[in-house]
Amino acid sequence: MSVLGRITRCLGPRVLGFVALMAAASVCGANQGAVFSSGNLGPTILKAPGHCVRPTEWMRHNHMKLLLQERTEWVREGIRDRKDSLENCVKCHAADAPNGAVFGAKQDFCVSCHRYAAVKITCFECHSATPKGKVPAFHPLYGPMGPHGEGANAHGLSLMMRESASTGRLGLGASK
Amino acid sequence: MSEVNKERRHLLGAGAAVAGLVVAPGVFLVTAGKGRADEEAGESGPQWGKVRWGMLVDTAKCSSGCTQCVSACDKENHLSGETLPTSSQWIRKMELTDRETGKNYSLPMMCQHCDNPPCVDVCPTGASFKRWDGIVSVDRHLCIGCRYCLMACPYKARSFVHHPVTDQNPDVPRGQGCAESCDFCKHRIDEGQIPACVEACGSTGGGALLFGDLNDPKSEISQRVATIATLQVRADLGTEPAVRYEGIL
Amino acid sequence: MSSVVFREIQSRGKGYYGILAALGVMILAGLAAAYNMETRGHIITGMNQQIVWGLPHVFAVFMIVAASGALNVASIGSVFGKSMYKPLAPLSGLLAIALLVGGLTVLMLDLGRPDRIVTVAMTHFNFTSIFALNVFLYTGFMTIVAVYLWTMMERRMNTYTKAAGVAAFIWRLLLTTGTGSIFGFLVARQLYDSALLAPTFIVMSFAYGLAIFILVLMAAYNWTGREVGDVIMMRLKKLLAIFIAAMLYFVAVYHVTNIYYAERRAVEAWLLLHGGIQTELFWLGQILAGSVLPLVILFHPKWGKSRAMIASACGLVIVGGLIQMYVTIIGGQAYPLVLFPGMKESSTFYDGVVHPYYPSSYEVFLGLGGVAIALFIVAVGIKVLRFLPESLEDHVVRAHHGEGH
Structure with a gap:
């Protein structure tokens, strides 16, 4: 605790921000899975049909890292066979949304939690928040499993993401 | 990092490069010579220089009133189709008149997917990049909107998005404050299709556009550019475009 | 510097705080x-797909170029050993930092995605880009001048x-090389x-920086009731004239070289003869007002001794410099790219036509905002720290100058 306190004092508001964010995330985690609206405590999260590409709890803490890695491969190398692409996230999580999108209205999947945690989403300034409604096709060259499927290295993480990941662990420690 | 690259690095690191050539010919021939050995090894996916997508424009078949390629591009990439000074235009029809002889030409102009792209050289963040298959495009996640690429491109192929964008094609994210340009419809190429303009030109246009792999000697485009005279625009600049024009020399 | 006393400016009057406000x-x-x-996007500006860089870049590049020039006076003092200039060195350094901060602020706020300055522009570098190199040249310059x-x-x-x-x-030479490149x-x-x-x-x-320096020096001293003597003023003025002449020489060589290339005769004819506003700005603004007139004033036996005329010459160099930047940046883009030499070109994307540019008030305000930032830094700097010598009267300067011999 004293170590944590010292780090918090040194790094100041930045870390506190992450701690607050992660504390918020663990509040979500405590109620994982179900559609919930726990009074004024947490965000209302829309449930998506089917199974996520990763466990819900893991996704709550790491979805940004997954998306960062996926985006690098998608944009820079043209690897589009990953199930954990933003396009697929949108497809699933917008399916049961009232307005058919993950971003736009307050109750939309991405917005509800990000609003609660006060983290800006910039994805949908460029990306479509509504799905195209077609089955993602696999590249005829490398097929569905390809050399870049599960377990690929988490390369390409930016400094900030790595930082947020490590301070994220710090924040979790503090809340338990 | 693909498995093949990892393995190659490992082998090189162990100082077993020569032995590797014997033990794992498939792995090494990927770089030594593209093609057969590669397929035999079952190796596929992004490998630098394996593919180089290119286009051949037959200006004799391109008529001056036809804008099928432009409309198809606008539709595919959800561009407005407007031609204001601030509008993005990924492909445009150019009308040319020889100043001395008076001969007219009509042709489409778009990103030439240079081998030495000036836009990539000048980009401060590496957002402007050339893909393993020769496609030049913008990684909008890294673009800061400095517009240096618009200044550097000899073909005026880049556009800058001047206003907020909504209603994007889910396959083609694009947004305010970033540079953008023709990317040969890489989202279609990655799914085994040809660019929208080429498809449209073939079906409702003059059939002036031929698309294919310049690095595959058996492809139609390779065989045509090997037998007829073609022009690379501003070849003097040494950018080595992947788009070539025939009938205009 | 023992004989020169540096002191903060003492003004507490309405004038000083009025300027700050x-x-x-x-x-x-x-x-x-x-x-x-x-x-709302760059749609509200006059910039477009043809005029990609507009008025903000005119202001920004001008200030960045002038920033390195503002350091001249300090350099002459401490690098070339002319001790007469040493009392002016601290102000010279402050002005350099202030102008660079002002210019860079404009440049960064004009980006399409200014929100990515820290998260992307400072973490991802492509070193074949002059822009990426400039990030280091600019930050390095500020650091080195601060240490200086x-x-x-x-x-x-x-x-x-x-x-x-x-x-x-040395760093400032690299920096301006980077900017020109x-x-x-x-x-x-x-x-x-x-x-x-x-x-x-x-x-x-050299020219812009010195002109700005002389004006700021005169203003700071006049408004605070201090004196700048003739010895130092005549020196500075002569130096400015030499820089202006050198600038004219380089501009002449540049255009003559271009005219010699047959391929570039059309664009040179456009700029120098029938380019409309660009031609007028070039001849009347850049050449006449920015170079010839200041030279006449500075070398004139009578005008060259009048403080008011010297100040006007400095003002002309600055205005002419801004116009020179306008002609360089906007003029360079206004002439269409030549994709097919020997052909007349036309398209919906404005190929083959000269591109007009009508800057919006947003661009003007952004540019002037950058100038204000630079002046604000100087105004606050000379108030809180001892940048200015208490007196630059002839006897002080001569006494100090004497040490150098």
């Missing part, structure tokens, strides 16, 4: 313009002033593609 309003207006440009100032203003560090001054001088390396555009642009920018920086 006015500058503050200008800065706020600039920030408001930038906020609008970011939220410290060695000047902290008595115990005075022994290192010369070393810091040499480093700053932003344009010089653009092979596609006929008015840019030239290695001459880097040295031309360096000479331009």
Whole structure:
């Protein structure tokens, strides 16, 4: 605790921000899975049909890292066979949304939690928040499993993401 | 990092490069010579220089009133189709008149997917990049909107998005404050299709556009550019475009 | 520097705070313009797909070029050993930092995605890009000049002033080379593609920087009731004249070279003869007002001795410099790219036609906001720290100058 306190004092508001964010995330985690609206405590999260590409709890803490890695491969190398692409996230999580999108209205999947945690989403300034409604096709060259499927290295993480990941662990420690 | 690259690095690191050539010919021939050995090894996916997508424009078949390629591009990439000074235009029809002889030409102009792209050289963040298959495009996640690429491109192929964008094609994210340009419809190429303009030109246009792999000697485009005279625009600049024009020399 | 006493300016009057308030309003207006440009997009500016860089870049590049030039006076003092200039060195350094901060602020706020300055622009570098190199040249310049100032203003560090001054001088040459090369390396555009642009920018920086320095010096001293003597003023004025002449020489060589290339005769004919507003700005603004008139004034037996006329000459160099930047940046883009030499070109994307540019008020406010930031930094700097010598009257300067012999 004293170590944590010292780090918090040194790094100041930045870390506190992450701690607050992660504390918020663990509040979500405590109620994982179900559609919930726990009074004024947490965000209302829309449930998506089917199974996520990763466990819900893991996704709550790491979805940004997954998306960062996926985006690098998608944009820079043209690897589009990953199930954990933003396009697929949108497809699933917008399916049961009232307005058919993950971003736009307050109750939309991405917005509800990000609003609660006060983290800006910039994805949908460029990306479509509504799905195209077609089955993602696999590249005829490398097929569905390809050399870049599960377990690929988490390369390409930016400094900030790595930082947020490590301070994220710090924040979790503090809340338990 | 693909498995093949990892393995190659490992082998090189162990100082077993020569032995590797014997033990794992498939792995090494990927770089030594593209093609057969590669397929035999079952190796596929992004490998630098394996593919180089290119286009051949037959200006004799391109008529001056036809804008099928432009409309198809606008539709595919959800561009407005407007031609204001601030509008993005990924492909445009150019009308040319020889100043001395008076001969007219009509042709489409778009990103030439240079081998030495000036836009990539000048980009401060590496957002402007050339893909393993020769496609030049913008990684909008890294673009800061400095517009240096618009200044550097000899073909005026880049556009800058001047206003907020909504209603994007889910396959083609694009947004305010970033540079953008023709990317040969890489989202279609990655799914085994040809660019929208080429498809449209073939079906409702003059059939002036031929698309294919310049690095595959058996492809139609390779065989045509090997037998007829073609022009690379501003070849003097040494950018080595992947788009070539025939009938205009 | 034992014989020269440095002191903060003492003004507590309405005048000083009035200036600060006015500058503050200008800065706020600039920030408001930038906020609008970011939220509503560059559609609200006069910039477009043809005129890619507009008025903000004119202001920004001018200030960045002038920043390195503003350091001249310090360099002459500590690098070339002209001790007469040493009392002016701290102000010279402050002005350099202030102008660079002002210019860079404009440049960064004009980005399409200014929100990515820290998260992307400072973490991802492509070193074939002059812009990426400039990130280091600019931050390095500020650091080195700050250290240089410290060695000047902290008595115990005075022994290192010369070393810091040499480093700053070399760095500023690199910096302006980098700024000129932003344009010089653009092979596609006929008015840019030239290695001459880097040295031309360096000479331009000498002239702009010195003109700004003289004006700020006169203003600071007049408004605070201090004196600048004739000895130092005549020196500075002669130096300015030499820089202006050198600038004219480089501009002449650049255009004559271009005219000699048959391929570039059309674009030169356009700029020099029938380019409309660009031609007028070039001849009347850049050449006549920015170079010829100041030269006439500075060398004139009578006008050259009048403080008011010297100040006007400095003002003309600054206005002419801004116009020179306008002609360089906007003019260079206004002439269409030549994709097919020998052909007449036309398209929906404005191929083959000269591109007009009508700057919007947002761009003007953003540019002026940057100027205000630079002046604000100087105004606050000379108030809180001892940048200015108490007197530059002839007897003080001569006494000090004497030490150098």
